[in-house]
Amino acid sequence: MTDDAPGLQITLLLERMSGGDSAARDAVFERLYGELRDVAGYLFQGQPAGHTLQATALVHEAWLRLSSLKGFTFRNRDHFMGVAARAMRHVLVDHARSRNSSRAGGDREREPLDAVTVLYEERSVDLAVLDLALRDLEALDPRAVRVVECRFFGGMTSDQIARSLDITSRSVERDWRFARAWLRKALG
Amino acid sequence: MTSDLWRRAKEVFLDALEASEGDREALVASRTAGDPELAAEVRALLAAEEGAGEFLEPPPLAGLGGPPEGGTTAPGAAFSRRRVPELRPGAVLAGRYEVGERIGAGSFGAVHRGKDRITGEPVALKVLAAGSGALLDAYRREASLLRLVRIPGVAALLDDGVEEGNAWIALTLVEGTPFPGRPAPVPWGTLAPTARAMLEALGALHRLGVFHGDLKPANVLVDGRGVPTLLDLGVARERAEEMLLAAGTPAWLAPERFGGGPPDERSDLYAVGVMLYEALAGRPPHEGDRMTRLAASRREGAARPLGEAAPGVPPSVASVVDALLSPDPARRPSSAAAAAAALFPAGAGTAADPVLAEVREVLSGRLPGGSSGVLGEEALRPLFAGPDRIFHLREDAARELHGRTGGEPGRVEEELARWVRSGLARSAGGVLSVPRGSLVRLRAEREREAWLGGESPGTADGRARIRRRALAAEPLSEERFFLLAAAEEAEEAAREAASLGRRLEGEGRVEDALGVYEEALALLRRSGARPDLEERVLLSYMQTSAYTATLAGGERLIYHAGRCALRTPLVEAVEALARAGNLSLRGEGGRALALVETVPEGLDPDIDYRIQAERWLAIRVGNSSLDTFRSAALLCLRWARRKKGARARRFAHSVLGGFRYREGRFSAAMRCARARARLNDFLAGRAQNLVSLASNALEAFEPEHAEEGLRESGEILRTHRIPLLEAYWETMRRYLAYRRDEGVAPDPDLQEAARTLERGDFHGGVLLLQEAALAWRRGLPGAADLAEEAAEAFRASRGRWGPEMVARGLALAAGAAPDPGEAASLAERGAGIQVPGVALQVLGLVGLLRTGASGRWLERARECAGALDQAHLEVRREVLSAGEALRAVEEDAGIEPLPAERADRPGGRSR
Numbered sequence A: 001m002t003d004d005a006p007g008l009q010i011t012l013l014l015e016r017m018s019g020g021d022s023a024a025r026d027a028v029f030e031r032l033y034g035e036l037r038d039v040a041g042y043l044f045q046g047q048p049a050g051h052t053l054q055a056t057a058l059v060h061e062a063w064l065r066l067s068s069l070k071g072f073t074f075r076n077r078d079h080f081m082g083v084a085a086r087a088m089r090h091v092l093v094d095h096a097r098s099r100n101s102s103r104a105g106g107d108r109e110r111e112p113l114d115a116v117t118v119l120y121e122e123r124s125v126d127l128a129v130l131d132l133a134l135r136d137l138e139a140l141d142p143r144a145v146r147v148v149e150c151r152f153f154g155g156m157t158s159d160q161i162a163r164s165l166d167i168t169s170r171s172v173e174r175d176w177r178f179a180r181a182w183l184r185k186a187l188g
Numbered sequence B: 001m002t003s004d005l006w007r008r009a010k011e012v013f014l015d016a017l018e019a020s021e022g023d024r025e026a027l028v029a030s031r032t033a034g035d036p037e038l039a040a041e042v043r044a045l046l047a048a049e050e051g052a053g054e055f056l057e058p059p060p061l062a063g064l065g066g067p068p069e070g071g072t073t074a075p076g077a078a079f080s081r082r083r084v085p086e087l088r089p090g091a092v093l094a095g096r097y098e099v100g101e102r103i104g105a106g107s108f109g110a111v112h113r114g115k116d117r118i119t120g121e122p123v124a125l126k127v128l129a130a131g132s133g134a135l136l137d138a139y140r141r142e143a144s145l146l147r148l149v150r151i152p153g154v155a156a157l158l159d160d161g162v163e164e165g166n167a168w169i170a171l172t173l174v175e176g177t178p179f180p181g182r183p184a185p186v187p188w189g190t191l192a193p194t195a196r197a198m199l200e201a202l203g204a205l206h207r208l209g210v211f212h213g214d215l216k217p218a219n220v221l222v223d224g225r226g227v228p229t230l231l232d233l234g235v236a237r238e239r240a241e242e243m244l245l246a247a248g249t250p251a252w253l254a255p256e257r258f259g260g261g262p263p264d265e266r267s268d269l270y271a272v273g274v275m276l277y278e279a280l281a282g283r284p285p286h287e288g289d290r291m292t293r294l295a296a297s298r299r300e301g302a303a304r305p306l307g308e309a310a311p312g313v314p315p316s317v318a319s320v321v322d323a324l325l326s327p328d329p330a331r332r333p334s335s336a337a338a339a340a341a342a343l344f345p346a347g348a349g350t351a352a353d354p355v356l357a358e359v360r361e362v363l364s365g366r367l368p369g370g371s372s373g374v375l376g377e378e379a380l381r382p383l384f385a386g387p388d389r390i391f392h393l394r395e396d397a398a399r400e401l402h403g404r405t406g407g408e409p410g411r412v413e414e415e416l417a418r419w420v421r422s423g424l425a426r427s428a429g430g431v432l433s434v435p436r437g438s439l440v441r442l443r444a445e446r447e448r449e450a451w452l453g454g455e456s457p458g459t460a461d462g463r464a465r466i467r468r469r470a471l472a473a474e475p476l477s478e479e480r481f482f483l484l485a486a487a488e489e490a491e492e493a494a495r496e497a498a499s500l501g502r503r504l505e506g507e508g509r510v511e512d513a514l515g516v517y518e519e520a521l522a523l524l525r526r527s528g529a530r531p532d533l534e535e536r537v538l539l540s541y542m543q544t545s546a547y548t549a550t551l552a553g554g555e556r557l558i559y560h561a562g563r564c565a566l567r568t569p570l571v572e573a574v575e576a577l578a579r580a581g582n583l584s585l586r587g588e589g590g591r592a593l594a595l596v597e598t599v600p601e602g603l604d605p606d607i608d609y610r611i612q613a614e615r616w617l618a619i620r621v622g623n624s625s626l627d628t629f630r631s632a633a634l635l636c637l638r639w640a641r642r643k644k645g646a647r648a649r650r651f652a653h654s655v656l657g658g659f660r661y662r663e664g665r666f667s668a669a670m671r672c673a674r675a676r677a678r679l680n681d682f683l684a685g686r687a688q689n690l691v692s693l694a695s696n697a698l699e700a701f702e703p704e705h706a707e708e709g710l711r712e713s714g715e716i717l718r719t720h721r722i723p724l725l726e727a728y729w730e731t732m733r734r735y736l737a738y739r740r741d742e743g744v745a746p747d748p749d750l751q752e753a754a755r756t757l758e759r760g761d762f763h764g765g766v767l768l769l770q771e772a773a774l775a776w777r778r779g780l781p782g783a784a785d786l787a788e789e790a791a792e793a794f795r796a797s798r799g800r801w802g803p804e805m806v807a808r809g810l811a812l813a814a815g816a817a818p819d820p821g822e823a824a825s826l827a828e829r830g831a832g833i834q835v836p837g838v839a840l841q842v843l844g845l846v847g848l849l850r851t852g853a854s855g856r857w858l859e860r861a862r863e864c865a866g867a868l869d870q871a872h873l874e875v876r877r878e879v880l881s882a883g884e885a886l887r888a889v890e891e892d893a894g895i896e897p898l899p900a901e902r903a904d905r906p907g908g909r910s911r
Helices: A006-018 A022-043 A049-067 A077-103 A114-122 A127-140 A142-153 A158-165 A169-186 B003-018 B021-031 B036-050 B075-081 B133-148 B188-207 B265-281 B291-300 B315-324 B336-343 B354-366 B377-383 B393-405 B409-421 B436-452 B460-472 B478-486 B490-506 B510-526 B531-548 B551-563 B569-585 B589-596 B605-621 B626-642 B646-663 B666-679 B683-699 B703-718 B723-740 B748-756 B762-777 B783-798 B802-813 B822-831 B836-847 B855-867 B882-892
Strands: B097-106 B109-116 B122-128 B157-163 B166-172 B220-222 B228-230 B426-428 B431-433
Touching (some): A077 A127, A127 A142, A142 A158, A158 A169, B003 B021, B021 B036, B097 B122, B188 B336, B265 B315, B265 B336, B354 B431, B377 B431, B393 B436, B436 B460, B436 B478, B478 B490, B510 B531, B531 B569, B531 B605, B626 B646, B646 B666, B646 B683, B666 B683, B703 B723, B723 B748, B723 B762, B762 B783, B855 B882
Antiparallel strands (some): B097 B109, B122 B166, B426 B431
């Protein structure tokens, strides 16, 4: 880990990967996994050790999904992060859903993602419900949904999001404020 | 929210945020003046923004907040604080059903009025309060029984699921008042048709082994015409041991069930007896304010005979009702059918039956005088209303009727009366109108009853026997699939469905195939699902639905992808591609393309193929330049070349054909369509290719090839029901005739059919445009209205596309009042259309208005005309010929017309 500019390095690897270099692909996935773990670490700084473990579970799940996206090419690190944020959304939403549907059936074992899900839900609503609202918003404004994913699920900054989505930071801010108001209204 | 409202709301909202707080209200008021909907939206957004706080801020970062209470080991504690969301108006279930006002509630949960976003139809949403395991099972049971029960007179199950721990089902919304639908006492003559229809529906339920268990007036809604619908099979089931004791409502409960006995045929019939007694006598058979007393008086049979309580009731009827109320089940009529037979003996008392009188009137008016012999299918057709075109309602209704009665007049009369009583048919203007949905239910009822062969899926033994029947049935048949589903063998049924659907598609039965997939997906969802099977069925669904390339078809696919248990990459891919397809259909090629590019290749060959197809569609609808078109076509062709097999070759021909068409080389495009048809083993696909051949042949001015394509595809379509394709076919057939001016006249039946096509369908618009052109040429009234309807249909389907402008142009030319400045803007937009023939149509039609708006684009019009086939300038196109259009523009520009004969329409001249 001596790279001066890890972002650049990954961009180069990504380029080679798009060309079908399988060694490069493995290297990229290794590297990006590390990136993803860093994100989790960032998100859950100051949390007790148990939560960090659970954050790792989230990252791991998201990672499994991303690595099954065969043939998906990423423009650059930020683009990757944006997609990763989306994967995290799906992991958390699926978890919330399965939790909801099994809750009716009685007791269930606590699962690694429970606490992470709760952390997210403290800042929003039931994630399965949020997901429905996001789908509605998707029909009107897909870009705003990407922004919400990056910021809320991925914890990315406006600048990172702007690079990931290839838009200006101002657009990110505007989309964000609108999406947040819209979602809050939609969720009553 | 419409995307237009959303866009404006976003704009105003963001601007308002940037304004200082003092200026905000003034800004909102001025920017939303005259648009209360927009104003309300913006204000609601601002209010939501104001209290947003931490909402959607990423969860605890360093320095913010601590761990949730209880430290590392108590996520459960945090859980219990969680709000369980309630179903409230405005919520959306499964991304599809909008929840409206609550229309009923009971111990089981609530019933809301709702709306299906995909079909636009109203629905009833029944939601079970969260957290009750036993009731959840009852709901599942109701859902699976109802799914099997597709019978007239019983509210149809549309969908079901679990959301936020709340189980819900969507049913057709039934409007009506509780049985008997009018204040009691009701004279027998008035009550009879309703009573009879109720017994018929109940009998059909019983024959499938399903017992209602909670029959009471509130569960039998009667509409204004006296047609009853059975609702709420919430406690319908066989396995009493799984249920709460004595479920059902005491006032209508049979005595043997007070002790907790299971419902059966006879206990349902007892409830019918109570309901009939109350309706006829105006009071219940037994009084009793407490359940124990009620039970006791029922067991002793202390009901006052109906004949005494209501002396006006015919004695034969009163004795049947008394028998229905007998405390000993063995002394009640043995079945709903037996009760109906006793109440309505053949030939007696029927004169008082208004339904039968109605049916007889239709029969005597429509059948050859005094026909007493057996009637053929053909002879039965005049009994029914159309449209014949595209939907073939008359033909199919006659076939169904003949299949059930053998054409024997007495049975025809009886069967039709049953259709009317159960709301499947209604008489209007001396004929019976039977919508497609009724025909589907009639067929399902007949087939399914025969397939089950008397077995009931309600018990484990019954299901085991059904499973054995399934294994004995022919593989890849609808019978086998249905029986597997009835036996709740979800996995086997899903496997069967994935292949059966493709078989049906191959035979041209696209709608039936989609129905099979939808049932299989619902079954998998309920049974806790195998994600791989779900993916497999979904992929088949995606393939088959390509034949119904409509917005609603796309929405259905998006919906099913969204309902998949796991968001696998493959499911995501299907959803993204379906969304892209719908964006293309709305004319948003750019957004569609962006979405297609997010789908990774290599997941599955079907997906890879669809990626190419959607990419190509997005380019085609994008009004893009010839260069863009060329490079996209090259990419697609390169892809197809790398693949092997007939499908890739077909795709290559399709791309090449599309490109040739865009280039204006229509003969070459036509040859591509022919090659595609030759390579197509699927009947629906081949028919589509052949109609497309005809379409290209028309553009190429090779009418003999057009005829050939229409003849061959017509043979396929004659025996199949693919309304969309048939609409396309009709369009081409009539277009050919219009060109030749072969004396075709506007056809009201066809207009009706075009309106019946799914909302937002393109071909409906094309048909209406043609009808409008015909009417206009002949100087008939109504041309402007038809053209406006066509424009409306185009607007709903492909928004900004050329055809809408042509339709609007024709509406104006036919005398519709233009909006201020409309001629100028229409001409300008028309001139911008890339396809020269269509641009010229718009300019020509606007030119006919003589406002000078079109004359400004004279150069563009000349350029367009120059790009067209010079040998056929005077042949009619969509509306005008190129020559007519160009002359209209020239005259609009103030250029003295060349001396020539005047044509039949102002501004147009022919050679």
